[in-house]
Amino acid sequence: xxxxxxxxxxxxxxxxxxxxxxxxxxxxxxxxxxxxxxxxxxxxxxxxxxxxxxxxxxxxxxxxxxxxxxxxxxxxxxxxxxxxxxxxxxxxxxxxxxxxxxxxxxxxxxxxxxxxxxxxxxxxxxxxxxxxxxxxxxxxxxxxxxxxxxxxxxxxxxxxxxxxxxxxxxxxxxxxxxxxxxxxxxxxxxxxxxxxxxxxxxxxxxxxxxxxxxxxxxxxxxxxxxxxxxxxxxxxxxxxxxxxxxxxxxxxxxxxxxxxxxxxxxxxxxxxxxxxxxxxxxxxxxxxxxxxxxxxxxxxxxxxxxxxxxxxxxxxxxxxxxxxxxxxxxxxxxxxxxxxxxxxxxxxxxxxxxxxxxxxxxxxxxxxxxxxxxxxxxxxxxxxxxxxxxxxxxxxxxxxxxxxxxxxxxxxxxxxxxxxxxxxxxxxxxxxxxxxxxxxxxxxxxxxxxxxxxxxxxxxxxxxxxxxxxxxxxxxxxxxxxxxxxxxxxxxx
Amino acid sequence: xxxxxxxxxxxxxxxxxxxxxxxxxxxxxxxxxxxxxxxxxxxxxxxxxxxxxxxxxxxxxxxxxxxxxxxxxxxxxxxxxxxxxxxxxxxxxxxxxxxxxxxxxxxxxxxxxxxxxxxxxxxx
Numbered sequence: 001x002x003x004x005x006x007x008x009x010x011x012x013x014x015x016x017x018x019x020x021x022x023x024x025x026x027x028x029x030x031x032x033x034x035x036x037x038x039x040x041x042x043x044x045x046x047x048x049x050x051x052x053x054x055x056x057x058x059x060x061x062x063x064x065x066x067x068x069x070x071x072x073x074x075x076x077x078x079x080x081x082x083x084x085x086x087x088x089x090x091x092x093x094x095x096x097x098x099x100x101x102x103x104x105x106x107x108x109x110x111x112x113x114x115x116x117x118x119x120x121x122x123x124x125x126x127x128x129x130x131x132x133x134x135x136x137x138x139x140x141x142x143x144x145x146x147x148x149x150x151x152x153x154x155x156x157x158x159x160x161x162x163x164x165x166x167x168x169x170x171x172x173x174x175x176x177x178x179x180x181x182x183x184x185x186x187x188x189x190x191x192x193x194x195x196x197x198x199x200x201x202x203x204x205x206x207x208x209x210x211x212x213x214x215x216x217x218x219x220x221x222x223x224x225x226x227x228x229x230x231x232x233x234x235x236x237x238x239x240x241x242x243x244x245x246x247x248x249x250x251x252x253x254x255x256x257x258x259x260x261x262x263x264x265x266x267x268x269x270x271x272x273x274x275x276x277x278x279x280x281x282x283x284x285x286x287x288x289x290x291x292x293x294x295x296x297x298x299x300x301x302x303x304x305x306x307x308x309x310x311x312x313x314x315x316x317x318x319x320x321x322x323x324x325x326x327x328x329x330x331x332x333x334x335x336x337x338x339x340x341x342x343x344x345x346x347x348x349x350x351x352x353x354x355x356x357x358x359x360x361x362x363x364x365x366x367x368x369x370x371x372x373x374x375x376x377x378x379x380x381x382x383x384x385x386x387x388x389x390x391x392x393x394x395x396x397x398x399x400x401x402x403x404x405x406x407x408x409x410x411x412x413x414x415x416x417x418x419x420x421x422x423x424x425x426x427x428x429x430x431x432x433x434x435x436x437x438x439x440x441x442x443x444x445x446x447x448x449x450x451x452x453x454x455x456x457x458x459x460x461x462x463x464x465x466x467x468x469x470x471x472x473x474x475x476x477x478x479x480x481x482x483x484x485x486x487x488x489x490x491x492x493x
Numbered sequence: 494x495x496x497x498x499x500x501x502x503x504x505x506x507x508x509x510x511x512x513x514x515x516x517x518x519x520x521x522x523x524x525x526x527x528x529x530x531x532x533x534x535x536x537x538x539x540x541x542x543x544x545x546x547x548x549x550x551x552x553x554x555x556x557x558x559x560x561x562x563x564x565x566x567x568x569x570x571x572x573x574x575x576x577x578x579x580x581x582x583x584x585x586x587x588x589x590x591x592x593x594x595x596x597x598x599x600x601x602x603x604x605x606x607x608x609x610x611x612x613x614x615x616x617x
Contacts, residue, residue: 134574141581145588152592157599161612164592164605168527171585172519175534178578179511182538185574186545 001058004051007044008075008129009060011083014041015122022114027107031098034114038091038121045084049484052077057491059131067131068195074131078336078488081481082260083128088470089252089343090121096351096463097245099456104243105153113153117245119146120254127257133181133269134191136261140177144170144225147254150246151238162237169234173224180217184269187211193268200270207274215270215280222262223284226255228321229291232314236298239313240306244354247306248347251313256339259320263332267492272327285325285416289423291318296430300437305357305364308434309349312390315427316342322420323405326412329493333486334404340481341389341397341474348467349386355379355456355464356442366438371446373439376456380442382464387435389471392428397474402428404482503544510537524593524603528586535582539575546571 018037022030057076059067094117105113123143130136144167151163185191187210188199200211207215220231227235239247266275275281295315302308320342323335353364359375360368373380389396402424409420474481498505514537517530546568552560554569597603600611 134577138577138581141585145585148588148592157612157615160592160596160599161609164524164596164608167589167592168518168605171531171589172515174585175511175515175518175531175538178535178538179541182542182545182574185542185571191570 002051002055004048005055005058005060005075007048008073008079008083008125009062011041011044011087011125012122012129015118015125019115019118019122022111022118025111027110030111030114031101034117035091035094035098037118038087038094041121041125042084042087042091045080045087048075048080049077049084052080052484060129068190068192071135072131072192073129074193075129076488076491077484078492079128081484081488082256082336082340083125085340086124086128086253086256086343087121089347090117090249092463092467092470093245093248093252093347093351095459096467097243097248097354097460099460100244100354106155109153109155112149116146116149116153117249120150120249124253124257127261131193132191133184133193133196133265136264137174137178137181140225140258140261141174143254143257144174147250150249150254151242153246154241154243156241158237158241162234162241165234166238169231170225173221173231176217176221176224180214180221183210183217184214187214193264196269197271200274206277207270211270211274212278212280215275215278218265219262219280219284222258222265223287223321225258226262226317226321227314228317229287229294229314232291232295232317235314236307236310239310239350240304244351247310247350251310251350252343252347255313255317256343259317259324259335259339263324263335264492266324266327267332267489271493272329272332276327281325281327282416284321285420288318288321288325289419291315292322292423292427293430296427296434300430300434303365305353305366305369305438306350308438309346309353312349312431312434313342313346315431316346316390319401319405319427322423323408326408326416326420328408328412329486329489330411331405331408333482333489334401334408336485336489337404337478337482338401341401341471344467344470344474345386345389345397348382348464348471349390351460351467352379352382352386352464355460356383358456366441369442370444371442373442374446378461378464379456382468383442384439385468385471387439389475391431391435395472395475397471397478400475400478400482504541507537507541507544510534510540513537522604522606524589524596524605524608527605528589528593531589532582532586535578539578542571542575542578 018033022033060073062071123139126139148163148167151166152160188196190196190199224231239251292315295311299308299311320335320338323331355376356369356372356379357364360372389398392398392402409417511534514530514534518527521527548567551567552565554566596608600608
């Protein structure tokens, strides 16, 4: 076994061990560790991605027993690329947001904040790499708990209330997932994804009623946790009122773990054919289409910039579900590509919004933010770039993911493909409305007396610049990334 | 329908309990009752798993003297899943209870709607 094949296991273990260390180390060391570990994981997974050029996907046994009895990880190009990208987002978000963390989070809680960031990353890595559904469930819960802690780490009224709503909704989602996994275990007698697939493949014909129930339970459970319309009510408060680093992690890293598990469940456990035959794909597409429009319409109505970005997340998550609902390998690739675009774009938007508010007296409403883009050049540029990417302007990531989804939709040729194209056009129009409004707002001539400017720090500026670079890379030079994703998806099933 | 209930009594009871717990967690406005609902819901899943794992006339999965045939024992995996589930549900309950205590200290109410309203008011 090549040494690089230990990367998946080491990533998960490193997060766990360093999370424990963060609880006992002095504050400064803990903050350093919380920022360094995501960087290391990103580098390791990048090495694994390049190794996959001549390496086949492999299984990594955990413990003494072989697969159907023991637990195991599964790694392929898709998992490696996604973990590298998500770890990079976490690395950049934490480096950009750490100064704010020190300002907003009580001193004695800062170590615990570092613990939960690392546990979040650990859960996401495990969700990406696990080959066992019940392990998936355990890490879903770990991810939920640490995300709740990320939200209430600020300890003010609104973030506490937001995390309560988050927990209630997300625990109903986990309950549905657990029931679904238990029922699937009852049907197949297996928890390993490949064994489930083999056991289900033995039964001919369209999916049976219990299997349909399992698919609905898992789909609804995971889409509650991602914030798909109509289960999105918890999302805006949770994203908007936590500290910027938390918002960035929640919107770009946490939700992607659940999405990836859902794609894995569809492709590796039940198969795309069964998803289409059960009618679930159509239901998912319809909900996603509605969510795409309603999320954008809500975003237009918001006066708080953070809430606007959060509602835009609702629309973007629906975009991913729309692609998943098409149920073809190309559409799945488009979904994963958009997950990465959204991860880098949304974290950049949340962090640049915090920079803009710093030069506007700490406020987030349109009036106070007037002229903020001129007062803080880097944050203004990053916000503009992120907004433009989300609306889908060429040379940026959002444009390419729309192109990929349209191509996948046209290839399916049916009434659904026309509906998807129409929805894309409508959502682009709505995105332009609210993002353009915000971008014009921050460059409008501001008040004559500028509010006192707070220092943002070198880490913030460097991270924002790197995020802008990654967004440009996704839009201009990502052909090899796309082909890696496509290869990963084809090796997935 | 009646046969379904008599043949699968434990599974049917588990589904019923799951529904009770799920609706309580989602719809009840009182935080403590929500937490109780969460626990009822999780317990329903354990009942479901345990009833699947139990086969009448077989031994628990602990080696007995002289009996080496695997088919004499029940499958240990469902019990393992139940144990894991209990650990998860205990930690989730602990976090929710801690959050409830914190919120009650601040707002002097257990009603989730009032808490959200008061938190919103406190901001302005």
